[in-house]
Amino acid sequence: MFIVNGVSGALLHCINFRVATDPACGSGSLLLKAVKVLGHDAVRNGFFGQEINITTYNLCRINMFLHDIGFDKFDIACEDTLTAPQHWDEEPFELIVSNPPYSIKWAGDENPLLINDPRFAPAGVLAPKSKADLAFIMHSLSWLASNGTAAIVCFPGILYRGGAEKKIRQYLIDNNFIDCVIQLPSNLFFGTSIATCIMVLKKNKADNKTLFIDATKECIKVTNNNKLTPENIDRIVDTFANRTETAHFSHLAGYEEIAEQEYNLSVSTYVEAEDTREKIDIVQLNAEIAQIVAREEVLRAEIDKIIAEIEG
Secondary structure: OOEHHHOOOEOOOOOOEEEEEEOOOOOOHHHHHHHHHHOOOOEEEEEEEEEOOHHHHHHHHHHHHHOOOOHHHEEEEEOOOOOOOOOOOOOOEEEEEEOOOOOOOOOHHHOOOHHHOOOOHHHOOOOOOOOOHHHHHHHHHHOEEEEEEEEEEEOHHHHOOOOHHHHHHHHHHHOOOEEEEEEOOOOOOOOOOOOOEEEEEEOOOOOOOEEEEEOOOOOEEEOOEEEOOHHHHHHHHHHHHHOOOEOOOEEEEOHHHHHHOOOOOOHHHHOOOOOOOOOOOHHHHHHHHHHHHHHHHHHHHHHHHHHHHHHO
């Protein structure tokens, strides 16, 4: 299993992986979390990552050494993942974890070569220049092994925005690559208050259904932030692993259902929120109002009688 930055659900329930990678690894926290949860021996061939910022890249390498990852067990590259991907010789990867930057700009269709890039070409369209989110997802999918699993923390806008992003979502659903979408609570991550989500990708699904989990209420308040407790994580994990449906929490949507929603992947589209409003018996309420009106008429008559006596 795998915990995204220690705050989201444990999602990867495989036991052993040949290689693991993070295409936007930052300081390496996700890869190190995978090591902590899976164990050093679970990933046999090593850990791979790519980071565009040289300072963060160096910090990632230092973190690997500090957490007892031998120099022969990791390969971190400093380059732009989307336009200059490294580790071509090592892919495909059986385990991909990533929390890429949200809605950053990238070359997109300004670079005529990218539409022929084997990572992006299958969708027939590139992610918008102003929003690279789905470009990172297409990159991860391209490098995912047929028996692998990818868990990517996403900006929720990619689930419902139109244009090129809708076409990429359609490609992902038509080819049955999206295994699960989990909506997380807001205020989980430092630096952003938005309610992020996790998209789980697989190429070897046993069915053509996508699991949607609404975990927006699976948290506790800690100062100004929210935090997932072990109980919250266990509930998400159990639902994910067993692919169970629970009212107001999870739903397994078939291909036809998603197509009818025009490939909108927002969790709220498929998981109905629980109505916590107080239920009112309108018949009883109307009877009470009638009693109040009748009592008011009696009181008014009494007041009129008293006034008449005073005036007389």
